[in-house]
Amino acid sequence: MTDFNDITRASGPEGTRRAFDAAATVPKGRRPGPRLTTVSAADLDRIDFPEVVYVVPGYVSEGLTILAGKPKGGKSWLCLDLAVAVACGGYALGSVKVDEGDALYLALEDNPRRLQRRQRQLLGARPAPARLTFATECPSLDKGGLQAIEGWCQDVPNPRLIVVDVFAKVRPERREKDGLYEGDYKAIAPLKDLADRLGLAVVIVHHTSKRSDAADPFDTISGTTGMTGAADTVVILASSTEGPKLYGRGRDVEEFEKALRFDRTTGQWLVLGDAGEVSQSEERKAVLDLLAKAKEPMSPTAIAEALRKPAGAVRMLLGRMSEAGEIVKEARGRYRHPNRWEQATPCDIGDKVTRED
Numbered sequence: 001m002t003d004f005n006d007i008t009r010a011s012g013p014e015g016t017r018r019a020f021d022a023a024a025t026v027p028k029g030r031r032p033g034p035r036l037t038t039v040s041a042a043d044l045d046r047i048d049f050p051e052v053v054y055v056v057p058g059y060v061s062e063g064l065t066i067l068a069g070k071p072k073g074g075k076s077w078l079c080l081d082l083a084v085a086v087a088c089g090g091y092a093l094g095s096v097k098v099d100e101g102d103a104l105y106l107a108l109e110d111n112p113r114r115l116q117r118r119q120r121q122l123l124g125a126r127p128a129p130a131r132l133t134f135a136t137e138c139p140s141l142d143k144g145g146l147q148a149i150e151g152w153c154q155d156v157p158n159p160r161l162i163v164v165d166v167f168a169k170v171r172p173e174r175r176e177k178d179g180l181y182e183g184d185y186k187a188i189a190p191l192k193d194l195a196d197r198l199g200l201a202v203v204i205v206h207h208t209s210k211r212s213d214a215a216d217p218f219d220t221i222s223g224t225t226g227m228t229g230a231a232d233t234v235v236i237l238a239s240s241t242e243g244p245k246l247y248g249r250g251r252d253v254e255e256f257e258k259a260l261r262f263d264r265t266t267g268q269w270l271v272l273g274d275a276g277e278v279s280q281s282e283e284r285k286a287v288l289d290l291l292a293k294a295k296e297p298m299s300p301t302a303i304a305e306a307l308r309k310p311a312g313a314v315r316m317l318l319g320r321m322s323e324a325g326e327i328v329k330e331a332r333g334r335y336r337h338p339n340r341w342e343q344a345t346p347c348d349i350g351d352k353v354t355r356e357d
Helices: 004-023 043-048 075-090 112-123 144-153 178-199 226-232 277-291 300-307 311-324 345-350
Strands: 055-058 063-069 103-105 132-135 157-167 202-209 231-236 244-249 256-263 270-274
Touching: 055 075, 055 231, 063 075, 063 178, 063 244, 075 103, 075 112, 075 157, 075 202, 075 270, 103 144, 132 345, 144 178, 157 178, 178 202, 202 231, 202 345, 256 277, 270 277, 277 300, 277 311, 300 311
Parallel strands: 063 202, 063 231, 103 132, 103 157, 157 202
Antiparallel strands: 231 244, 244 256, 256 270
Protein backbone atom coordinates (compact mmCIF):
# COMPACT_ATOMS: atom_id res chain seq x y z
CA MET A 1 0.00 0.00 0.00
CA THR A 2 1.25 3.48 -0.84
CA ASP A 3 2.65 5.49 2.09
CA PHE A 4 0.89 8.81 1.43
CA ASN A 5 2.60 10.53 4.36
CA ASP A 6 6.07 9.79 2.98
CA ILE A 7 5.05 11.10 -0.43
CA THR A 8 3.66 14.34 0.94
CA ARG A 9 6.48 15.04 3.37
CA ALA A 10 9.23 14.23 0.89
CA SER A 11 7.93 16.24 -2.01
CA GLY A 12 6.72 19.53 -0.57
CA PRO A 13 4.33 21.32 -2.98
CA GLU A 14 4.35 18.27 -5.27
CA GLY A 15 3.37 15.88 -2.48
CA THR A 16 -0.35 16.34 -2.88
CA ARG A 17 -0.28 15.63 -6.61
CA ARG A 18 1.86 12.52 -6.16
CA ALA A 19 -0.38 11.24 -3.36
CA PHE A 20 -3.44 11.68 -5.56
CA ASP A 21 -1.70 9.99 -8.49
CA ALA A 22 -0.65 7.08 -6.29
CA ALA A 23 -4.20 6.55 -5.11
CA ALA A 24 -5.82 6.89 -8.52
CA THR A 25 -7.32 3.74 -10.03
CA VAL A 26 -8.95 2.87 -13.32
CA PRO A 27 -12.06 0.65 -13.08
CA LYS A 28 -11.72 -2.71 -14.84
CA GLY A 29 -13.16 -2.82 -18.31
CA ARG A 30 -13.03 0.91 -18.79
CA ARG A 31 -12.20 2.03 -22.28
CA PRO A 32 -8.94 3.99 -22.79
CA GLY A 33 -9.21 7.76 -22.83
CA PRO A 34 -9.13 10.80 -20.57
CA ARG A 35 -9.89 10.14 -16.92
CA LEU A 36 -10.00 11.99 -13.65
CA THR A 37 -7.25 11.72 -11.08
CA THR A 38 -9.19 10.89 -7.95
CA VAL A 39 -8.58 9.82 -4.38
CA SER A 40 -10.97 8.16 -1.99
CA ALA A 41 -12.09 9.89 1.19
CA ALA A 42 -10.34 7.17 3.21
CA ASP A 43 -7.02 7.63 1.41
CA LEU A 44 -7.35 11.41 1.60
CA ASP A 45 -7.85 11.16 5.36
CA ARG A 46 -4.52 9.31 5.72
CA ILE A 47 -2.47 12.00 3.98
CA ASP A 48 -0.41 14.05 6.43
CA PHE A 49 -0.42 17.46 4.73
CA PRO A 50 2.21 19.99 5.83
CA GLU A 51 1.04 23.13 7.57
CA VAL A 52 0.27 26.19 5.47
CA VAL A 53 3.48 28.15 4.97
CA TYR A 54 3.28 31.91 5.46
CA VAL A 55 5.74 34.28 3.84
CA VAL A 56 4.31 37.13 5.92
CA PRO A 57 2.50 35.41 8.82
CA GLY A 58 -1.18 36.30 8.94
CA TYR A 59 -1.07 38.33 5.74
CA VAL A 60 0.61 36.53 2.83
CA SER A 61 0.78 32.76 2.45
CA GLU A 62 2.30 30.68 -0.30
CA GLY A 63 0.21 31.05 -3.43
CA LEU A 64 -1.15 34.04 -5.31
CA THR A 65 -2.14 37.24 -3.51
CA ILE A 66 -3.82 40.27 -5.06
CA LEU A 67 -2.98 43.57 -3.36
CA ALA A 68 -5.35 46.27 -4.57
CA GLY A 69 -5.81 49.92 -3.77
CA LYS A 70 -6.31 53.33 -5.28
CA PRO A 71 -3.58 54.90 -7.43
CA LYS A 72 -0.94 56.68 -5.33
CA GLY A 73 -2.43 55.06 -2.23
CA GLY A 74 0.82 53.59 -0.91
CA LYS A 75 0.68 50.07 -2.40
CA SER A 76 4.25 50.21 -3.70
CA TRP A 77 5.60 51.30 -0.32
CA LEU A 78 3.78 48.37 1.28
CA CYS A 79 5.11 45.86 -1.25
CA LEU A 80 8.67 47.16 -0.99
CA ASP A 81 8.44 46.82 2.79
CA LEU A 82 7.39 43.16 2.40
CA ALA A 83 10.22 42.46 -0.05
CA VAL A 84 12.85 44.11 2.14
CA ALA A 85 11.61 42.21 5.20
CA VAL A 86 11.85 38.86 3.39
CA ALA A 87 15.30 39.59 1.96
CA CYS A 88 16.60 40.69 5.37
CA GLY A 89 14.71 38.18 7.49
CA GLY A 90 13.33 41.16 9.39
CA TYR A 91 9.96 42.64 10.30
CA ALA A 92 7.19 43.55 7.89
CA LEU A 93 4.52 46.12 8.72
CA GLY A 94 6.56 47.16 11.73
CA SER A 95 5.96 44.07 13.86
CA VAL A 96 5.49 40.90 11.78
CA LYS A 97 8.60 38.66 11.83
CA VAL A 98 9.31 36.90 8.55
CA ASP A 99 11.78 34.20 7.55
CA GLU A 100 14.68 35.17 5.31
CA GLY A 101 14.65 34.22 1.65
CA ASP A 102 15.10 35.58 -1.84
CA ALA A 103 12.68 38.24 -3.11
CA LEU A 104 12.06 39.58 -6.61
CA TYR A 105 10.43 42.99 -6.99
CA LEU A 106 9.18 43.80 -10.49
CA ALA A 107 8.86 47.58 -10.13
CA LEU A 108 7.35 48.09 -13.57
CA GLU A 109 6.22 51.69 -13.00
CA ASP A 110 9.43 52.85 -11.32
CA ASN A 111 12.99 53.69 -12.26
CA PRO A 112 16.30 52.75 -10.55
CA ARG A 113 16.74 56.23 -9.03
CA ARG A 114 13.36 56.13 -7.29
CA LEU A 115 13.89 52.56 -6.11
CA GLN A 116 17.26 53.48 -4.60
CA ARG A 117 15.73 56.42 -2.76
CA ARG A 118 12.84 54.39 -1.42
CA GLN A 119 14.91 51.42 -0.28
CA ARG A 120 17.35 53.73 1.50
CA GLN A 121 14.45 55.38 3.28
CA LEU A 122 13.04 52.02 4.36
CA LEU A 123 16.37 50.51 5.37
CA GLY A 124 17.71 53.46 7.34
CA ALA A 125 21.12 52.45 8.69
CA ARG A 126 20.75 48.82 7.64
CA PRO A 127 22.80 47.59 4.65
CA ALA A 128 20.95 46.87 1.40
CA PRO A 129 20.08 43.16 1.24
CA ALA A 130 21.77 41.14 -1.49
CA ARG A 131 18.79 38.76 -1.55
CA LEU A 132 16.43 41.41 -2.91
CA THR A 133 16.42 41.68 -6.71
CA PHE A 134 14.79 44.49 -8.72
CA ALA A 135 13.65 44.64 -12.32
CA THR A 136 11.94 47.63 -13.94
CA GLU A 137 11.01 45.84 -17.18
CA CYS A 138 9.39 42.48 -17.90
CA PRO A 139 7.63 41.10 -20.99
CA SER A 140 3.98 40.14 -20.72
CA LEU A 141 3.44 36.69 -19.28
CA ASP A 142 2.49 35.19 -22.64
CA LYS A 143 5.51 36.66 -24.43
CA GLY A 144 8.36 35.41 -22.28
CA GLY A 145 7.60 37.11 -18.97
CA LEU A 146 6.56 33.94 -17.16
CA GLN A 147 9.70 32.11 -18.33
CA ALA A 148 11.86 35.05 -17.22
CA ILE A 149 10.29 35.04 -13.74
CA GLU A 150 10.71 31.29 -13.42
CA GLY A 151 14.31 31.63 -14.57
CA TRP A 152 15.00 33.96 -11.63
CA CYS A 153 13.49 31.35 -9.30
CA GLN A 154 15.97 28.80 -10.64
CA ASP A 155 18.92 31.17 -10.21
CA VAL A 156 18.48 31.90 -6.49
CA PRO A 157 18.82 29.45 -3.59
CA ASN A 158 15.48 30.04 -1.84
CA PRO A 159 12.83 32.02 -3.76
CA ARG A 160 10.20 33.14 -1.26
CA LEU A 161 8.44 36.22 -2.65
CA ILE A 162 7.73 37.72 -6.06
CA VAL A 163 6.03 41.12 -6.33
CA VAL A 164 4.54 42.21 -9.65
CA ASP A 165 3.92 45.96 -9.46
CA VAL A 166 1.72 46.44 -11.41
CA PHE A 167 -0.01 43.42 -12.94
CA ALA A 168 -1.34 45.41 -15.91
CA LYS A 169 2.24 45.67 -17.22
CA VAL A 170 2.61 41.89 -17.67
CA ARG A 171 -1.01 40.92 -18.25
CA PRO A 172 -1.50 38.75 -21.34
CA GLU A 173 -3.76 40.08 -24.07
CA ARG A 174 -7.34 38.86 -23.79
CA ARG A 175 -8.35 36.57 -26.60
CA GLU A 176 -11.41 37.65 -28.55
CA LYS A 177 -13.29 34.45 -27.81
CA ASP A 178 -12.82 34.81 -24.04
CA GLY A 179 -15.50 36.51 -21.98
CA LEU A 180 -14.57 39.10 -19.38
CA TYR A 181 -14.64 36.66 -16.45
CA GLU A 182 -12.77 33.97 -18.34
CA GLY A 183 -10.21 36.49 -19.55
CA ASP A 184 -9.50 37.78 -16.04
CA TYR A 185 -9.24 34.26 -14.63
CA LYS A 186 -6.86 33.08 -17.34
CA ALA A 187 -4.73 36.23 -17.04
CA ILE A 188 -3.47 35.47 -13.54
CA ALA A 189 -3.64 31.67 -13.75
CA PRO A 190 0.02 31.31 -14.90
CA LEU A 191 1.31 33.14 -11.82
CA LYS A 192 -1.01 31.11 -9.59
CA ASP A 193 0.35 27.90 -11.12
CA LEU A 194 3.95 29.12 -10.68
CA ALA A 195 3.38 29.91 -7.00
CA ASP A 196 1.80 26.51 -6.37
CA ARG A 197 4.46 24.54 -8.24
CA LEU A 198 7.42 26.22 -6.54
CA GLY A 199 5.89 26.77 -3.10
CA LEU A 200 6.38 30.52 -2.92
CA ALA A 201 4.27 33.68 -2.68
CA VAL A 202 3.41 35.86 -5.66
CA VAL A 203 1.87 39.26 -4.89
CA ILE A 204 0.36 41.13 -7.83
CA VAL A 205 -0.48 44.80 -7.42
CA HIS A 206 -3.80 45.89 -8.86
CA HIS A 207 -6.16 48.87 -8.68
CA THR A 208 -9.53 49.41 -7.06
CA SER A 209 -12.36 51.21 -8.82
CA LYS A 210 -13.75 54.63 -7.99
CA ARG A 211 -17.09 53.28 -6.79
CA SER A 212 -18.06 54.48 -3.32
CA ASP A 213 -21.27 52.50 -2.84
CA ALA A 214 -19.68 49.11 -2.20
CA ALA A 215 -20.70 47.61 1.14
CA ASP A 216 -17.82 45.13 0.89
CA PRO A 217 -14.36 46.63 0.20
CA PHE A 218 -13.48 43.56 -1.86
CA ASP A 219 -16.15 44.54 -4.38
CA THR A 220 -14.08 47.58 -5.35
CA ILE A 221 -11.37 45.60 -7.17
CA SER A 222 -11.20 46.58 -10.82
CA GLY A 223 -12.30 43.92 -13.27
CA THR A 224 -14.52 40.89 -12.82
CA THR A 225 -14.62 38.35 -10.02
CA GLY A 226 -12.50 36.14 -12.26
CA MET A 227 -9.39 37.72 -10.75
CA THR A 228 -10.41 37.33 -7.12
CA GLY A 229 -11.73 33.86 -7.83
CA ALA A 230 -8.37 32.66 -9.11
CA ALA A 231 -6.32 34.23 -6.30
CA ASP A 232 -5.62 32.51 -2.99
CA THR A 233 -5.72 35.76 -1.01
CA VAL A 234 -7.05 39.25 -1.66
CA VAL A 235 -5.75 42.25 0.30
CA ILE A 236 -7.18 45.77 0.02
CA LEU A 237 -5.33 48.90 1.09
CA ALA A 238 -8.01 51.55 1.58
CA SER A 239 -8.60 54.89 3.24
CA SER A 240 -11.57 55.53 5.52
CA THR A 241 -12.92 58.23 7.79
CA GLU A 242 -11.14 56.44 10.63
CA GLY A 243 -7.81 56.33 8.79
CA PRO A 244 -6.03 53.83 6.51
CA LYS A 245 -7.08 50.19 6.73
CA LEU A 246 -5.83 46.88 5.40
CA TYR A 247 -8.49 44.28 4.61
CA GLY A 248 -7.64 40.66 3.88
CA ARG A 249 -9.57 37.55 2.89
CA GLY A 250 -8.29 34.23 1.55
CA ARG A 251 -8.34 30.47 1.42
CA ASP A 252 -5.53 30.03 3.95
CA VAL A 253 -5.39 33.48 5.58
CA GLU A 254 -7.93 34.31 8.26
CA GLU A 255 -10.00 37.34 7.33
CA PHE A 256 -8.63 40.53 8.87
CA GLU A 257 -9.28 44.25 9.06
CA LYS A 258 -6.30 46.17 10.41
CA ALA A 259 -5.81 49.82 11.21
CA LEU A 260 -2.64 51.27 9.69
CA ARG A 261 -0.40 54.29 10.01
CA PHE A 262 2.09 55.45 7.40
CA ASP A 263 5.40 56.65 8.81
CA ARG A 264 6.54 59.30 6.36
CA THR A 265 10.04 59.33 7.84
CA THR A 266 10.77 55.64 7.27
CA GLY A 267 8.32 55.09 4.41
CA GLN A 268 6.82 52.14 6.25
CA TRP A 269 3.23 51.07 6.83
CA LEU A 270 2.70 50.11 10.48
CA VAL A 271 -0.09 47.87 11.75
CA LEU A 272 -1.74 49.46 14.78
CA GLY A 273 -4.01 46.51 15.55
CA ASP A 274 -7.48 45.23 14.71
CA ALA A 275 -9.40 48.13 13.20
CA GLY A 276 -12.40 47.72 15.50
CA GLU A 277 -10.31 47.77 18.66
CA VAL A 278 -8.19 50.69 17.49
CA SER A 279 -11.28 52.67 16.51
CA GLN A 280 -12.93 52.02 19.85
CA SER A 281 -9.74 52.99 21.65
CA GLU A 282 -9.61 56.27 19.72
CA GLU A 283 -13.29 56.94 20.47
CA ARG A 284 -12.76 56.29 24.18
CA LYS A 285 -9.83 58.67 24.20
CA ALA A 286 -11.93 61.32 22.46
CA VAL A 287 -14.65 60.98 25.11
CA LEU A 288 -12.15 61.25 27.96
CA ASP A 289 -10.46 64.28 26.41
CA LEU A 290 -13.82 65.98 25.95
CA LEU A 291 -14.99 65.32 29.51
CA ALA A 292 -11.63 66.38 30.94
CA LYS A 293 -12.15 69.83 29.38
CA ALA A 294 -15.88 70.11 30.08
CA LYS A 295 -17.03 72.75 32.59
CA GLU A 296 -19.72 70.39 33.90
CA PRO A 297 -20.97 66.82 33.37
CA MET A 298 -22.35 66.30 29.89
CA SER A 299 -25.37 64.48 28.47
CA PRO A 300 -24.97 61.73 25.83
CA THR A 301 -26.58 64.01 23.25
CA ALA A 302 -24.13 66.82 23.97
CA ILE A 303 -21.20 64.41 23.82
CA ALA A 304 -22.40 62.98 20.49
CA GLU A 305 -22.82 66.45 19.02
CA ALA A 306 -19.39 67.55 20.21
CA LEU A 307 -17.72 64.45 18.74
CA ARG A 308 -19.91 64.46 15.62
CA LYS A 309 -20.80 60.82 16.19
CA PRO A 310 -24.18 59.00 16.03
CA ALA A 311 -26.05 59.44 19.30
CA GLY A 312 -26.98 55.76 19.58
CA ALA A 313 -23.40 54.58 19.20
CA VAL A 314 -22.19 57.17 21.72
CA ARG A 315 -24.79 56.06 24.31
CA MET A 316 -23.58 52.46 24.00
CA LEU A 317 -19.95 53.53 24.32
CA LEU A 318 -20.69 55.68 27.38
CA GLY A 319 -22.47 52.75 29.00
CA ARG A 320 -19.48 50.46 28.48
CA MET A 321 -17.03 53.09 29.71
CA SER A 322 -19.14 53.72 32.79
CA GLU A 323 -19.29 50.01 33.63
CA ALA A 324 -15.51 49.79 33.22
CA GLY A 325 -14.99 52.74 35.58
CA GLU A 326 -13.40 54.88 32.89
CA ILE A 327 -16.00 57.64 33.36
CA VAL A 328 -18.58 58.40 36.06
CA LYS A 329 -22.31 58.53 35.46
CA GLU A 330 -23.93 61.27 37.55
CA ALA A 331 -27.55 62.13 38.26
CA ARG A 332 -29.91 62.70 35.33
CA GLY A 333 -27.76 60.64 32.97
CA ARG A 334 -24.82 63.03 32.77
CA TYR A 335 -21.25 61.84 32.54
CA ARG A 336 -18.06 63.28 33.94
CA HIS A 337 -14.35 62.54 33.83
CA PRO A 338 -13.31 60.54 36.94
CA ASN A 339 -10.80 63.23 37.92
CA ARG A 340 -13.26 66.14 37.68
CA TRP A 341 -15.68 67.32 40.41
CA GLU A 342 -14.69 64.56 42.79
CA GLN A 343 -16.54 66.23 45.66
CA ALA A 344 -19.69 66.89 43.69
CA THR A 345 -22.94 65.31 44.82
CA PRO A 346 -25.93 64.41 42.66
CA CYS A 347 -27.80 67.42 44.09
CA ASP A 348 -24.92 69.79 43.36
CA ILE A 349 -24.75 68.64 39.78
CA GLY A 350 -28.48 68.64 39.42
CA ASP A 351 -28.57 72.36 40.28
CA LYS A 352 -26.31 73.06 37.29
CA VAL A 353 -28.13 71.14 34.58
CA THR A 354 -31.62 70.49 33.40
CA ARG A 355 -33.16 67.16 32.57
CA GLU A 356 -32.43 65.92 29.05
CA ASP A 357 -35.46 65.43 26.85
